[in-house]
Amino acid sequence: MENKQLGNRIVELVGGEENIHSLVHCATRLRFKLDDHSKADKDALRNVPDVLTVVEKGGQFQVVIGNKVGKVYTEIMKNHHIQSGESASNNEKSEKVGVMAKVFEYISGTFSPLIPALAGAGMIKALLAILDILNLINIKGSTYAVLNAASSGLFYFLPIFVGISAAKKLNANPFVGGAIAAGLLDPNFAGLLKATGDVSFIGIPLIASDYTSTVFPLLIAMAIYAPLERFVKKHTPDTIQLFFVPMVGILVMVPLTALVFGPFAQYISLGIGTAVTFLMAKSAIVTGIIIACIWPILVILGVHWGVVPIMIDNFSRGGDMIGPITAASTFAQMGIAFGIFLRSRKNKELRSLSFAATLSGLFAGVTEPILYGLVLRYRKLLPLLLIAGAIGGAIVATFNVRVFGFVFNSALTIPAYTPTLGYIFGIGAAFLAATILAFIFGTEGKKKATENSVEAAPLHTDEDSSKTYELPAPLKGEMIPLEKVDDAVFSSGAMGKGVGIEPTEGIVSAPFDGKVATLFPTKHAIGLISEDGVEVLIHIGLDTVQLGGKHFESHVESGSIVKKGDKLVTFDIQAIKEAGYKTTTPVIITTTADYLDVVPTNPRLVTAEETILTIVK
DSSP states (O other): OOHHHHHHHHHHHTTOGGGEEEEEEOSSEEEEEESOGGGSOHHHHHTSTTOOEEEEETTEEEEEOOTTHHHHHHHHHHHSOOOBGGGOOSOOOOOOOOHHHHHHHHHHHHHGGGHHHHHHHHHHHHHHHHHHHTTOSOTTSHHHHHHHHHHHHHHHTHHHHHHHHHHHHTTSOHHHHHHHHHHHHOHHHHGGGGOOSOOEETTEEOOOOOOTTOOHHHHHHHHHHHHHHHHHHHTSOGGGHHHHHHHHHHHHHHHHIIIIIHHHHHHHHHHHHHHHHHHHHHHHHHHHHHHHHHHHHHHHHTOGGGGHHHHHHHHTTTOBSHHHHHHHHHHHHHHHHHHHHHHOSSOHHHHHHHHHHHHHHHHHOOOHHHIIIIITTSTTHHHHHHHHHHHHHHHHHHTTOEESSOOOSSGGGGGGEESHHHHHHHHHHHHHHHHHHHHHHOOOSHHHHTHHHHHHSOSOOSTTGGGEEEEEOSSOEEEEEGGGSSOHHHHTTTTOSEEEEEESSSEEEOSSSEEEEEEOTTSSEEEEEETTOOEEEEEOSSSGGGGTTTTEEESOOTTOEEOTTOEEEEEOHHHHHHTTOOOOEEEEETTGGGSSEEEEOOOOEEOTTSEEEEEEO
């Protein structure tokens, strides 16, 4: 589909221009701010060619496209009257999103416009490393000095760019934000680092810090500056606003950042880096496994850019060790795609998709087409991805691989990592393991080919009862489609197909005869296995793990044998809601990939024992 046609179709399906408050994009996603999310047709969007998936997170409606997102964004902005998110009015409709969601949105919105420049500068650094390895450039010569400045200048002055972008995101004057950052990089201020004796500002002790290449101090400073600017502007006569508002902003924020926010942010960043270093010293293998396994989940949820400031701050503290470990996960994703390419010889569509996704990852470091086009589509690939990523992550962490500049994890940026051989060994192992696992245990897409015939056939008949399995509701309430569950991990189908239930009674009962496979310590989730081998996850509420078991009472334990109708867990609906959590309960078939299809019944008010899912074997 042409970029213009694709852009027009997306605008239409999100509810038209009148439903779009603002739009920005990152490396692979169009990030809409919609006035009414219910007007967007998510199912239709997912069926549009070139759209990989749709994610709702942090108040944003994200349409994942892949590498061509910049061109589609340009066509949309050129052909429609839509406000760029960078200049969005401060008078946005207030949305009920959590504090962490707002923090991640702020960080993501700050870094999205900087990604091309960061990636470009990082690629120049990688190019210089290649030229040095091949002895094609003298690292002590003037040519190298000029090119090194081209690659390092952005990172040295990064606080200025962060100040500009963060101020834009918060609807403050971006150039004042940049000026505040510039004050912290001024040579006179930097000279205080070498000063002997006590350093103070109007008698207040001052902790002099080096702010080059830092991120967190300006993120915090801009979060304070934006409301300060609005306050001063509101109480300043129009005749002097032009100079007085910026003057007050700079006059207050530079010393305040140097005295408070700067040291505080530096300590936080240093603490995170020290914690990772400590964990790696205790067990590099375990640390590598954890980071590599968490990373693809963060990418799926669209919050992975929130980790970038931590990585960048590590550059000036002996190099970043998080980025190289995430690279193991990235190359594992490429291996999954390549393994599917080798396996799916008879499915031309899947073979073409997997090959294109492999190339996108290897040469551009963009793996969303793999995650959304393959892994979430064929969910049996997810555990294979985690296993391969964990193998590579453990190896990379063992070699203590580090990177000193922002680069996408691709084959072209390998020389940017040190030690290079340890990095190659780690990502190579991840890629090879993923390729082998996907080739042996992956998919050829045959289930999709039968999907239409399955849906056209009767779901359950006496004659064909051995081929279907009907799952009753484990609790009373209003049944809703899974995609309407307000959690991307469930609504995307990453955990498997199923439904959501808005409970009207706080009792979860066994929907069949079977066994309790898992009961979480916090009692908010329980996994069951039926006598027929059907595996079901019942997750009571969203984010309720944070309650630590409060308001939940279990009546069974892991390994318990249960009969249909046995009471499993009871919970206090009202208390959970008063604590600020939703009680929406996803009921998921975690082994969805083992069946031809899992078909939900019509949404309605259900009681225990009413069928909610039909499993086609």
